[in-house]
Amino acid sequence: MDAQHLPTDAQQRIEALLADLDQTLPDVVSGLHVVGSIALGDYQPGHSDIDVVVVTRHPLGEADVAAVDSVHQRDRRNAGGPIQASYLTTSSLATKADPLVPSVSHNDGTTAYGTDFEVNPVTWRSLVRHAVAVRGTATSVWMRDPSDGEVAVFCRTNLAEYWRPMAETMLHEPRDVEGSMLEWMGLGPARLIHTIETGDIISKTEAGNHMLEIATEAERPAFEAALAVRRGEISSDAPVDYRLLAAAATATIRLSSG
Secondary structure (H helix, E strand, C coil): CCHHHCCHHHHHHHHHHHHHHHHHCCCCEEEEEEEHHHHCCCCCCCCCCEEEEEEECCCCCHHHHHHHHHHHHHHCCCCCCCEEEEEEEHHHHCCCCCCCCCEEEEECCEEEEECCCCCCHHHHHHHHHCCEEEECCCHHHHCCCCCHHHHHHHHHHHHHHHHHHHHHHHHHCCCCCEHHHHHHHHHHHHHHHHHHHHCCCCCHHHHHHHHHHHCCCCCHHHHHHHHHHHHCCCCCCCECCHHHHHHHHHHHHHHHCC
16 A cells, blocks of 8 residues: 555654644654554554654653644544654664663554654564555665564563453453444464464554354354444444453464463
8 A cells, every 4th residue: 555545544643743744843754654453454443543654853751742742633533533743863773672762652642752662573564565655765775574483472472461350350240331442352362372383563453353263163253243343333332241251352362372
């Protein structure tokens, strides 16, 4: 995909964000690259986040947080999913992903200076293999593609330290469940599991379809429902059966134990 073929609503949002950044932080932004569901061909208008990596001519620091945040807060007045953004320099992107290097990022409505979870080998591989350059030279030309080993280690660690404990908590603490939670637990870990197996970065929809192939008969309805949420056939805030969430959590525990 090239920048001319971005979904119309996302393209308008991204262009507006760039214009506002240029006005608020003159001569700072040298590049913007789209990753996430858009780059992977799985963008759901009004539902999916818009994930971008903004390349800056110099590192942004704590003193820049207020200015960057003002741009994102103005963007939030627009309809649709939020724009999630990492602000990084060419030099930081051209080397091995180092999550300990502090940077400015905007996630879940908050702009902060510090460590950024998106600085990881999976994001780096997505930038090299799938990113759409809206401004600047394509990342595939100048970024280093992490090794399969680096990517797999990150995915296994994330499964073990984040997703598996979360899944175990969900099994032991029954709760009210909305469609968004089922989509999150059903499709998030599934992407990591597939990447460990193949080295490929795939979309949530592709990951859900893969789970339909490898899930047990008891687990399969959970992934069918998670995909229905993804497609908008079940509302994100609609109540769903807790047993579906439990089945997705069980699959995550089973497949992350290998």
